[in-house]
Amino acid sequence: MTSDTTIVAPASGAGPAAVAVIRVSGPATRAVLETLCGGVPAPRRAALREIGRPLIDRGLVLWFPAPRSFTGEDMAELQVHGSRAVIQAVVEAVLGVAGTRLAEPGEFVRRAFESGKLDLTEVEGLADLIAAETEAQRRQALAQSEGSLRRLYEGWRAELVTAQALMEAGLDFADEADVVADVGTKADAIVTPLLEQIDKHLADRSGERLRDGLRIVIAGPPNAGKSSLMNALAKRDVAIVSEEAGTTRDVIEVHLDLGGLPVILADTAGIRAGIGAVEGEGIRRALARAEDADLVLWVIDATEPVWEPPAPLGHKNRINALNKRDVAPHYAHAAEAHACVPISAKTGAGLEALIGALGEIARAEIGGGGQAALTRTRHRVELVSARDALQRFVNHDLAPELKAEELRVAARHLGRLTGVIDVEEVLGAIFAEFCIGK
Ligand SMILES: Nc1nc2c(c(=O)[nH]1)N(C=O)[C@@H](CNc1ccc(C(=O)N[C@@H](CCC(=O)O)C(=O)O)cc1)CN2
Numbered sequence: 001m002t003s004d005t006t007i008v009a010p011a012s013g014a015g016p017a018a019v020a021v022i023r024v025s026g027p028a029t030r031a032v033l034e035t036l037c038g039g040v041p042a043p044r045r046a047a048l049r050e051i052g053r054p055l056i057d058r059g060l061v062l063w064f065p066a067p068r069s070f071t072g073e074d075m076a077e078l079q080v081h082g083s084r085a086v087i088q089a090v091v092e093a094v095l096g097v098a099g100t101r102l103a104e105p106g107e108f109v110r111r112a113f114e115s116g117k118l119d120l121t122e123v124e125g126l127a128d129l130i131a132a133e134t135e136a137q138r139r140q141a142l143a144q145s146e147g148s149l150r151r152l153y154e155g156w157r158a159e160l161v162t163a164q165a166l167m168e169a170g171l172d173f174a175d176e177a178d179v180v181a182d183v184g185t186k187a188d189a190i191v192t193p194l195l196e197q198i199d200k201h202l203a204d205r206s207g208e209r210l211r212d213g214l215r216i217v218i219a220g221p222p223n224a225g226k227s228s229l230m231n232a233l234a235k236r237d238v239a240i241v242s243e244e245a246g247t248t249r250d251v252i253e254v255h256l257d258l259g260g261l262p263v264i265l266a267d268t269a270g271i272r273a274g275i276g277a278v279e280g281e282g283i284r285r286a287l288a289r290a291e292d293a294d295l296v297l298w299v300i301d302a303t304e305p306v307w308e309p310p311a312p313l314g315h316k317n318r319i320n321a322l323n324k325r326d327v328a329p330h331y332a333h334a335a336e337a338h339a340c341v342p343i344s345a346k347t348g349a350g351l352e353a354l355i356g357a358l359g360e361i362a363r364a365e366i367g368g369g370g371q372a373a374l375t376r377t378r379h380r381v382e383l384v385s386a387r388d389a390l391q392r393f394v395n396h397d398l399a400p401e402l403k404a405e406e407l408r409v410a411a412r413h414l415g416r417l418t419g420v421i422d423v424e425e426v427l428g429a430i431f432a433e434f435c436i437g438k
Pocket residue numbers: 021064067068069070077117
């Protein structure tokens with residue numbers, strides 16, 4: 001599938017930069033190179049050319065004739081000096097060639113998808129690779145962009161198609177009970193283990209956690225030093241600190257790289273009883289946040305009598321930090337008694353141990369990334385629908401026609417994951433994630 005328009009856009013971001021890459025894709029690409037660069041260089045070899053008549057800049061020109069290009073169409077790259085003026089002049093010169101227009105965000109990837117170079121999960125992986133902030137995110141996004149999920153889902157879909165073919169063959173012999181029973185058993189032998197694999201895949205939340213960041217919430221009584229700890233971990237002043245109890249009212253978030261793992265750290269209002277409406281709302285938000293966090297970092301003040309967290313904070317992942325150890329002479333004893341990591345947000349003492357403990361839980365939650373894990377709600381939604389259909393297939397006493405239909409439903413949902421079938425409504429949302437030039 002090729003378009004009749006030719007698109008152009010800078011691919012290298014806002015600049016200025018040493019070098020900018022301007023991408024061109026579509027049937028008029030050859031005409032663009034002939035008009036601006038005096039002809040096409042050897043395919044897939046960089047050539048230094050004068051760009052523009054009169055000269056705009058001297059740059060490296062790359063020519064990728066279809067179908068061996070990123071989009072699968074005729075493509076070119078103009079690698080020029082990365083100033084706004086050069087980029088703008090080159091883009092305008094390209095737009096002077098008949099049949100060209102500016103690319104929309106994500107349009108190059110969309111063309112790559114439409115010409116079958118990438119499936120939807122690879123497109124999503126590419127979006128995540130461009131957005132990756134930590135090493136573990138980069139690794140996961142790279143694997144996905146190279147087809148880790150595509151291979152998994154295509155494999156599953158192929159198995160379903162086999163089971164479906166068996167069931168449908170059986171339908172032709174509906175009056176021969178032994179044939180029907182035999183294909184039913186054979187189809188079951190495919191579907192039952194597949195269902196197990198899908199269930200296991202769905203139970204693994206590590207991919208989503210890695211993509212979105214592990215949510216850690218700092219909570220505790222007022223004035224314990226939660227905001228001070230937030231600032232110390234973020235290594236900058238993100239939250240207001242004061243000696244007044246009840247300083248933090250709303251939830252404040254920062255994104256951190258915890259030894260390669262992405263973390264969203266949230267500071268919350270101190271939790272206490274008998275206060276005004278605004279602080280009360282802050283506490284309500286703090287508790288809600290803590291409840292759906294992946295990890296609660298409970299901070300207490302070593303100079304105060306030790307505070308037990310309120311009941312909803314019996315969180316499965318909780319680390320207690322005993323803060324202000326710099327002014328509490330007997331902190332070590334209290335820390336041991338209450339299973340706390342003794343720290344001082346003020347001097348930084350104990351923070352390394354605390355970060356180590358956080359990292360350990362984060363690694364356990366995010367996992368080693370060995371198995372390909374789903375990374376988006378879109379994946380989860382389609383997989384749950386496929387799983388439900390397969391469960392009906394296995395568990396319900398259905399007529400063979402209805403069993404075959406459940407397999408079709410499941411296969412269709414797997415097909416939507418990779419984009420081989422009717423996904424027009426999700427395409428817009430996926431490609432809009434990209435910037436112009438991608
Ligand atoms: N200058 C430049 N650097 C870049 C890109 C680019 O487009 N331009 N990329 C942009 O994302 C990434 C590299 N990804 C690419 C993926 C496929 C093809 C490509 O031409 N594929 C053809 C030919 C494959 C071959 O001959 O080996 C194909 O798939 O048919 C190019 C770049 C990162 N670096």
